[in-house]
Amino acid sequence: MLKEKLEDYIGYNFKDTSLLELAITHPSFAREQATPDLNYQRLEFLGDAVLSCIISESLYNLFPHYREGAMARARSALTKGKFLTQLSKSLHVMDFIRVSEVEKKAGGNTRNAALEDALESIIGAIFLDSGFEQTRSVVLNWYGDIDTHLNELLINENPKGILQEKYPHGSIKYELISESGPPHSRIFCVRLLVNNSIVGIGVGPTKKEAEEVAAQQALLMEPQQTRPNG
Missing domain, CATH: 1.10.1520.10 (Ribonuclease III domain)
Incomplete structure (x- = not known):
């Protein structure tokens, strides 16, 4: 059964x-x-x-x-x-x-x-x-x-990697906007620029995670272009 x-x-x-x-x-x-x-x-x-x-x-x-x-x-x-x-x-x-x-x-x-x-x-x-x-x-x-x-x-799984494939090397830039909170619980805020235009903002407990969130946000704005080319 x-x-x-x-x-x-x-x-x-x-x-x-x-x-x-x-x-x-x-x-x-x-x-x-x-x-x-x-x-x-x-x-x-x-x-x-x-x-x-x-x-x-x-x-x-x-x-x-x-x-x-x-x-x-x-x-x-x-x-x-x-x-x-x-x-x-x-x-x-x-x-x-x-x-x-x-x-x-x-x-x-x-x-x-x-x-x-x-x-x-x-x-x-x-x-x-x-x-x-x-x-x-x-x-x-x-x-x-x-x-x-x-x-x-x-x-x-790999938002930053996909962005790197989409755009020429050097055209992607992550900028730290702010860092706050106590030493054991920091909060990082990062903005993502592509060709000098802001395309995403991310917040996370580490700078790396904030960058990934920003990359995800940018990709979700253009879902039809997120797939790698090769």
């Missing part, structure tokens, strides 16, 4: 349900059951490669102006870290990961690494169950509007 509920969440019904069972089996649970090899690690390896291929193909088709370097950064943003963790959470994967009792008490089924690994394992399981075309359809349904996701991810 639980597996059927997970199938509802991910939008795919397995022909071979043992693949799904394996895809949600954490190594700690397998060891606890004295079946150490019956865990999701091999499926995770496969799913990681399949996901990379699906997103690579999508980026190639969606953004013909992207160069190799830009596509690599975009793929990384969409297949690793925070985005993959949030995607896994949105599909309720954490509610179904089988972990050992010790691991469960330590919150092992909610750790980001476990959420990412289990989602990749599910992708690998779908691939073995139905092949690439069906897997691509399921995964892209999870992702929805890749263009919008990518825009938000790149702005949040």
Whole structure:
């Protein structure tokens, strides 16, 4: 019943349900059951490669102006870290990961690494169950509007780097406007100038963070131009 509920969440019904069972089996649970090899690690390896291929193909088709370097950064943003963790959470994967009792008490089924690994394992399981075309359809349904996701991810992950790619070297300038607060809790205010025009203002607990906020603000004013060119 639980597996059927997970199938509802991910939008795919397995022909071979043992693949799904394996895809949600954490190594700690397998060891606890004295079946150490019956865990999701091999499926995770496969799913990681399949996901990379699906997103690579999508980026190639969606953004013909992207160069190799830009596509690599975009793929990384969409297949690793925070985005993959949030995607896994949105599909309720954490509610179904089988972990050992010790691991469960330590919150092992909610750790980001476990959420990412289990989602990749599910992708690998779908691939073995139905092949690439069906897997691509399921995964892209999870992702929805890749263009919008990518825009938000790149702005949040590396705003200063994107600005540097958008404008010639030397045309970007961060100026400290003010620094206030006690020594243990400083507040920095920075303004960002591009070609001598103020395009953003940021506030943060460090000068670096204030600069990042200012860069994000500038990029959000022109979301259609935030993607890297190569």
